[in-house]
Amino acid sequence: MKFYRSHVLIAIDDNSLKAGVKKIESLLRAKLDKNNLSEEINVLETGGLGYFGTGVSMTVYPEQITYANLKEEDINDIVEEHFLKGRVVSRLVLNSTITKKYNFNYKNRVVLENSGIIDPENIEEYIGVGGYEAWEKVLTQMKPSEVVDEVKASGLRGRGGAGFPAGVKWSFTAPIEAKQKYVVVNADEGEPGTFKDRLIMEGDPHKLLEGIMIAAYAVGATKSYIYIRGEYKLCIHRLEVAIKQANEYGILGKNIFSSGFDHEIEIKIGAGAYVCGEETALIESMEGNRGTPRYKPPFPGVEGAWHKPTVVNNVETIANVPAIIKNGADWYNTIGVEGCRGTKVYTMMGDLKLPGLCETEMGTSLRTIIDEYGGGMKDGKQFKAALVGGAAGVFLPNEMLDVKMDFNSLKEYSAVLGSGAILVMNEDVDIVDILWSIIRFFRHESCGKCNPCSNGNPVLYKLIDKIRKGKGKEADLDMMIKVSEVMNKTSFCALGQSPYMPIKSAIDNFRDDFLKRMK
Amino acid sequence: MYEKIFEKYSPDKENLIYILHDIQDSDPQNYVSEDAVQKVSEFLRIPISHIYGVLTFYTMYSTKPRGKNVIRLCESPPCFLKGSEKILMQLCEILNVKVGETTEDGFFTVELCACLGICGNAPAMMINEDVYGDLTDEKLIKIINDIKRRA
Numbered sequence: 001m002k003f004y005r006s007h008v009l010i011a012i013d014d015n016s017l018k019a020g021v022k023k024i025e026s027l028l029r030a031k032l033d034k035n036n037l038s039e040e041i042n043v044l045e046t047g048g049l050g051y052f053g054t055g056v057s058m059t060v061y062p063e064q065i066t067y068a069n070l071k072e073e074d075i076n077d078i079v080e081e082h083f084l085k086g087r088v089v090s091r092l093v094l095n096s097t098i099t100k101k102y103n104f105n106y107k108n109r110v111v112l113e114n115s116g117i118i119d120p121e122n123i124e125e126y127i128g129v130g131g132y133e134a135w136e137k138v139l140t141q142m143k144p145s146e147v148v149d150e151v152k153a154s155g156l157r158g159r160g161g162a163g164f165p166a167g168v169k170w171s172f173t174a175p176i177e178a179k180q181k182y183v184v185v186n187a188d189e190g191e192p193g194t195f196k197d198r199l200i201m202e203g204d205p206h207k208l209l210e211g212i213m214i215a216a217y218a219v220g221a222t223k224s225y226i227y228i229r230g231e232y233k234l235c236i237h238r239l240e241v242a243i244k245q246a247n248e249y250g251i252l253g254k255n256i257f258s259s260g261f262d263h264e265i266e267i268k269i270g271a272g273a274y275v276c277g278e279e280t281a282l283i284e285s286m287e288g289n290r291g292t293p294r295y296k297p298p299f300p301g302v303e304g305a306w307h308k309p310t311v312v313n314n315v316e317t318i319a320n321v322p323a324i325i326k327n328g329a330d331w332y333n334t335i336g337v338e339g340c341r342g343t344k345v346y347t348m349m350g351d352l353k354l355p356g357l358c359e360t361e362m363g364t365s366l367r368t369i370i371d372e373y374g375g376g377m378k379d380g381k382q383f384k385a386a387l388v389g390g391a392a393g394v395f396l397p398n399e400m401l402d403v404k405m406d407f408n409s410l411k412e413y414s415a416v417l418g419s420g421a422i423l424v425m426n427e428d429v430d431i432v433d434i435l436w437s438i439i440r441f442f443r444h445e446s447c448g449k450c451n452p453c454s455n456g457n458p459v460l461y462k463l464i465d466k467i468r469k470g471k472g473k474e475a476d477l478d479m480m481i482k483v484s485e486v487m488n489k490t491s492f493c494a495l496g497q498s499p500y501m502p503i504k505s506a507i508d509n510f511r512d513d514f515l516k517r518m519k
Numbered sequence: 520m521y522e523k524i525f526e527k528y529s530p531d532k533e534n535l536i537y538i539l540h541d542i543q544d545s546d547p548q549n550y551v552s553e554d555a556v557q558k559v560s561e562f563l564r565i566p567i568s569h570i571y572g573v574l575t576f577y578t579m580y581s582t583k584p585r586g587k588n589v590i591r592l593c594e595s596p597p598c599f600l601k602g603s604e605k606i607l608m609q610l611c612e613i614l615n616v617k618v619g620e621t622t623e624d625g626f627f628t629v630e631l632c633a634c635l636g637i638c639g640n641a642p643a644m645m646i647n648e649d650v651y652g653d654l655t656d657e658k659l660i661k662i663i664n665d666i667k668r669r670a
Binding site for chain 1: 531532533534535536537539540569572573576577578579580594595596597599600601632633634635636637638639640641645648649650651652
């Protein structure tokens with residue numbers, strides 16, 4: 001292996017690409033070349049660092065100095081000052097409050113531990129940080145049933161929203177005798193405000209692949225699919241590269257590590273439908289149909305894709321698996337809280353100083369996430385509400401800021417963790433507007449299969465639109481709660497069941513906002 | 520004219536979504552025509568009704584001709600909170616169209632879409648394959664002008 005004096009890690013993600021990172025990177029390489037530094041300084045592409053609004057950014061190791069908001073004309077200074085003379089270009093260094101957050105942010109990471117540190121398009125870098133060790137351990141030392149037991153013992157719960165224990169899900173499929181079984185990864189991230197899976201796949205695609213292979217071995221599946229939304233172009237590209245590399249290295253394919261186990265991973269691309277996040281709708285879509293949910297039971301674990309036993313897991317769930325196998329269930333049980341182990345990746349947005357993502361232990365309070373990871377409220381405004389869990393989430397007022405963020409604690413407040421999206425609103429925001437936007441979303445995304453959802457959502461929209469236009473009555477609020485409650489109890493899938501949560505919590509906690517529109 | 524696309528896939532129903540993506544992407548008017556549906560039906564040996572069902576279910580497909588550049592502005596709550604409605608009004612004003620319409624020169628179509636997953640940079644939109652975030656009125660004008668100039 002070649003040794004370099006310094007490594008420069010350039011964050012390549014959707015945001016930096018828009019800011020012209022490719023041009024800047026080639027300028028940097030050319031400039032290093034010109035100064036005969038390209039043998040000493042290694043320039044690497046990596047995933048996003050996890051904060052936004054910083055344009056093109058790069059981190060120089062071993063000094064660990066992050067430069068941000070770089071323009072083409074800054075490259076000269078960086079090469080001449082930093083790399084030739086060893087002087088930090090302080091005017092370009094990322095604001096220290098952000099860097100502090102950045103270091104803090106890495107401390108607790110499990111799923112995103114490598115994101116922003118390794119080159120996601122190079123399998124050797126992933127292997128270099130201990131990647132695929134869990135896969136090797138599984139193939140050479142563990143029986144499939146032992147893998148299932150380990151994941152069960154870890155207490156890992158599904159990160160897609162429902163929080164079903166992953167090991168238990170696997171244990172339904174594992175004992176079934178079938179010629180063909182599948183593992184399907186749900187990467188159809190459509191919950192408004194959620195982009196955690198995008199960052200996992202952009203920053204560390206091999207971790208996802210490793211998790212898939214372990215899951216596949218555990219349940220005896222020889223083929224896996226990653227169902228990804230069509231909008232995630234960079235993720236699709238990175239996964240394609242990763243799968244190709246894994247095949248070339250013999251980590252995927254036939255008779256892996258001479259174990260006799262074969263595995264193949266294929267990417268399936270969606271075409272834009274929120275309901276396809278529902279596992280049976282996703283399977284319908286994979287088969288080339290309209291993405292409408294199927295009747296359960298039989299559950300996909302017994303009869304899923306092409307009527308074969310199929311395990312469907314969220315990206316984040318699967319990305320937890322390699323660490324659990326490598327370090328053991330006991331280790332995983334030291335993170336998080338009773339009944340809800342491990343970390344959770346949150347996406348924070350709205351009126352925050354530092355919107356972006358963070359990964360932290362389950363059970364961290366909402367206040368900590370907003371103040372420490374999100375940097376607190378922007379422009380000195382007061383906090384009014386946080387919508388936790390996406391559109392299918394719950395509005396939490398100031399009094400609930402100390403709620404612990406895990407499946408069980410949130411349940412006590414009739415709230416949900418959902419996908420981990422946190423939309424923060426300040427005092428100027430009118431909850432009526434936001435609820436209107438949420439209901440409009442559900443009305444648009446209802447798939448039309450069942451009556452309560454396809455007819456209920458337009459009714460809800462009519463009511464909220466009337467209120468928003470100042471023509472509502474107080475009785476309309478009770479009507480909205482009633483209609484959404486009926487939908488919650490009678491809809492075929494989670495989509496129709498969801499509007500109840502934002503509606504009930506908005507009206508209960510912010511009734512004044514609605515009444516103001518009725519004067 | 521669709522043979523090149525069909526060659527890439529086995530005639531299985533599960534490939535329908537890809538084939539429709541490819542056909543739409545290769546069409547200068549960014550849509551899937553009746554003729555194309557007919558050909559896909561013959562190739563995959565599935566009814567036209569099934570194909571139309573799929574086409575009209577997913578938001579990324581269109582059965583009507585669209586502009587050369589399809590603008591999809593996110594209307595989800597995070598973007599809404601950051602003023603996507605104002606951006607939409609501005610966009611419609613600059614291009615002199617309503618949502619779902621195409622400009623007279625056939626250059627732009629304005630559509631709304633669900634969350635694009637870049638909520639940290641709300642409000643956001645997608646033009647063809649490219650994502651644009653942190654939209655402001657000035658930025659919007661610049662983006663539109665840049666695309667016009669490149670043409």
